[in-house]
Amino acid sequence: MEQTQDSDLRIDHSPATLRQLAVERLRQAIIVGRFNGGDRLVERTLCEQLGVSRSVVREAIRYLEAEGLVETLARSGPVVARLDWPRARQIYDIRRLLEADAAAACARKPDDATKARLNAALRDLQAAFDAAAPQDLYAATTVFYEVIFRAAGHDIAWEIVQRLNSRISRLRALTLATTNRRVSGPAHMARIAAAICANDAEGAADAVRAHLGDAAEIARSLLEDAR
Amino acid sequence: MEQTQDSDLRIDHSPATLRQLAVERLRQAIIVGRFNGGDRLVERTLCEQLGVSRSVVREAIRYLEAEGLVETLARSGPVVARLDWPRARQIYDIRRLLEADAAAACARKPDDATKARLNAALRDLQAAFDAAAPQDLYAATTVFYEVIFRAAGHDIAWEIVQRLNSRISRLRALTLATTNRRVSGPAHMARIAAAICANDAEGAADAVRAHLGDAAEIARSLLEDAR
DNA sequence: TGTCGTATTATGGTATACCAACATACCGAC
DNA sequence: GTCGGTATGTTGGTATACCATAATACGACA
Numbered sequence: 129m130e131q132t133q134d135s136d137l138r139i140d141h142s143p144a145t146l147r148q149l150a151v152e153r154l155r156q157a158i159i160v161g162r163f164n165g166g167d168r169l170v171e172r173t174l175c176e177q178l179g180v181s182r183s184v185v186r187e188a189i190r191y192l193e194a195e196g197l198v199e200t201l202a203r204s205g206p207v208v209a210r211l212d213w214p215r216a217r218q219i220y221d222i223r224r225l226l227e228a229d230a231a232a233a234c235a236r237k238p239d240d241a242t243k244a245r246l247n248a249a250l251r252d253l254q255a256a257f258d259a260a261a262p263q264d265l266y267a268a269t270t271v272f273y274e275v276i277f278r279a280a281g282h283d284i285a286w287e288i289v290q291r292l293n294s295r296i297s298r299l300r301a302l303t304l305a306t307t308n309r310r311v312s313g314p315a316h317m318a319r320i321a322a323a324i325c326a327n328d329a330e331g332a333a334d335a336v337r338a339h340l341g342d343a344a345e346i347a348r349s350l351l352e353d354a355r
Numbered sequence: 356m357e358q359t360q361d362s363d364l365r366i367d368h369s370p371a372t373l374r375q376l377a378v379e380r381l382r383q384a385i386i387v388g389r390f391n392g393g394d395r396l397v398e399r400t401l402c403e404q405l406g407v408s409r410s411v412v413r414e415a416i417r418y419l420e421a422e423g424l425v426e427t428l429a430r431s432g433p434v435v436a437r438l439d440w441p442r443a444r445q446i447y448d449i450r451r452l453l454e455a456d457a458a459a460a461c462a463r464k465p466d467d468a469t470k471a472r473l474n475a476a477l478r479d480l481q482a483a484f485d486a487a488a489p490q491d492l493y494a495a496t497t498v499f500y501e502v503i504f505r506a507a508g509h510d511i512a513w514e515i516v517q518r519l520n521s522r523i524s525r526l527r528a529l530t531l532a533t534t535n536r537r538v539s540g541p542a543h544m545a546r547i548a549a550a551i552c553a554n555d556a557e558g559a560a561d562a563v564r565a566h567l568g569d570a571a572e573i574a575r576s577l578l579e580d581a582r
Numbered sequence: 583t584g585t586c587g588t589a590t591t592a593t594g595g596t597a598t599a600c601c602a603a604c605a606t607a608c609c610g611a612c
Numbered sequence: 613g614t615c616g617g618t619a620t621g622t623t624g625g626t627a628t629a630c631c632a633t634a635a636t637a638c639g640a641c642a
Binding site: 147183186187188190191192193194195196214215218219221222225226229281282283284285287288292 | 374410413414415417418419420421422423441442445446448449452453456508509510511512514515519
């Protein structure tokens, strides 16, 4: 989609290095839940699973380690980072700050293209919700927020939020599923979008906070039950 | 100091791997300004400078890349990340959110040990200021904030702030130096500490915001002048 | 004289070889 | 039977060798 917007004559040249692919694959594997918290990431096993050499695997692991998705135990190697409620709670708190701020900033500068993109994202969200397609719902939610952060010019905050999100990905998937049942999932998002389109910064921030407060509450109950 | 608090019979075993040392050295080199933004980080050169093999250097670079301190250009290798004002501004914005929130949280739960540590950090800060020792001032400021974040239980936010700080380290050093001349450097910190000790969450947050607003303003003028 | 092509070199990407340390299991002695 | 020691295998840490590519410089031809 939107092939024409920015892609001049540029030859793609796809410099996708093996390492980048490996990072992506591993990150996805962790996010999707193929590896669970605490699982050991044995290098040589990953080598044959990914079909690359140890150098590639190791550098990928270093990257994910800095991201917080993997932690390396002394003399025992990398494991998938565990997530307990105290840490998850901190992540939700930070998200609340950053996302509310981004939404407010976005609401302050009206921009028709942004509004259009926001509503498009909302439609996709609703469609995924109606189709009961969790994977799509997850993706659509991400797009929705990305529109907000980009429009606000908060690139760095968006990077941080994405990184945090991948750390709570499983929780997030569960939360999205649960939210569907309790309150209409996209209803929250619609409220956020409406406030932004109305240039209501405070309203947008409040809507985000409400949404995340709910999500955090669900996450808490999930995590504490699990324990 | 405080040998007895937690160090049972545990053998230290210093698992400091070469990689961790390399990361630390490189990060410091970048922070201190030994490498400037845009400088190429030629792997083989770093190898002989650090006295380690390429594997170590490369993994260290991957880590710093994920931290945002280094970026790897396609087919040209890693360079030290450049910092322009739009990005620096975002970093100051995020710091304002996180630090104000941490200070408020810290102020909400009174804790004598924290207050003592805060005042100790303040003394060090004042001492470094009086001695006109920029390096010490920088370190003392870091300690001051660390006390706040730890007391608030905001470990993850602290990690993020540290990472952001290393990306604007040169700015920060300049800013601290400049702040000294304009308004008394530690005066801001003292106001923050006072509000926390008085359990005044809003006051603490306001004080932090004021401080960072000032710092950002100085940083902006520095960056735009430089251009 | 300018432009195109080729050769050389430097650099990053990838793979692999080697080593040290930890864990485990087995065996012997008390 | 239990405790201790030794041997072996697995794993991560480190170093190095090899390859592909991109930049640069030099030379030839128009």
